[in-house]
Amino acid sequence: MNWETIFGIANLWALLGWVILAFAPKREIAVPFVFFAGSVLLACLYAGLIIPLMAGLISDGGPAGRPPADFTSLSGVMALFDSPGGATIGWIHYLAFDLFVGIWIARNADAHNISRWLQVPTLFFTLMAGPIGLLLYLLLRQFVGEKPEYALLPS
Template identity: 65%
Template sequence: MPWENIFTWTNSWALVCWLILAFAPHRDRVLPYVFYLGCGVLALTYASLILPLMAGWIDDGGPVGRAPADFTKLSGVMSLFASPGGATIGWIHYLAFDLFVGIWVARNADRHGYLRIVQVPILFFVFMLGPIGLLLYLILRTTTKGKPENSTLPS
């Protein structure tokens, strides 16, 4: 498999989606496209790679004799990322879910009246450091928009 090409393509695709998410005017009309063409394409790419890899139909390009993949042990998880295929597929997983969270943050922030100038730095943190960006947004919502229980519901 051309893992480097797949990695580059998905990274570029995600970056384009993030730029559209952060800077497109009339975001309410653009968000469905970013959702389906951004998250959807990344999720489809992930599925089209992980399923054949797990079935043994494609090679991950990793070294022979490494520890078997095992989600219950650190060494097993590290083994998953010890190949070009595993690292690429894992990265696509991050890209898809971080973009999904970014879309939720942007949509929620729009609903609650946050200006784009406030949103863009938070979206940057979601893009670069996923959970930290989400945490920043939840802190912002909790401290500026009323009751904490209303700030954490994904509405």
């Protein structure tokens, strides 16, 4: 399995979703496309790779003799990421979830009349450093646009 190719395609696909999300003039048309063709497709790719990898049906391309990959210990998680396959699958996990959070931010910001120009920086930080972008958006929502009753809670 060519993990480098899978990594590159997933990266470009997610980036296309982010560009559409940030700059599409008609978000009500773009968001469902980005959700299904972006987050859902990446989630399917993730599932299609992690399940056979954890079942031992495909190789992660990592070095022999290392501890077995698992999610129950730090050494097991480190072993998972210590391979091209594990790192690629982990990265796809981040891509799918960060894009999902970006979709929520964009839709929520639109619903609360927050300018697209103010949304773009939070979307950028969500793409680059997921939780920081989410935190920035939640803080932005405290001060800009139509403030919901509980601005720090998802709505």
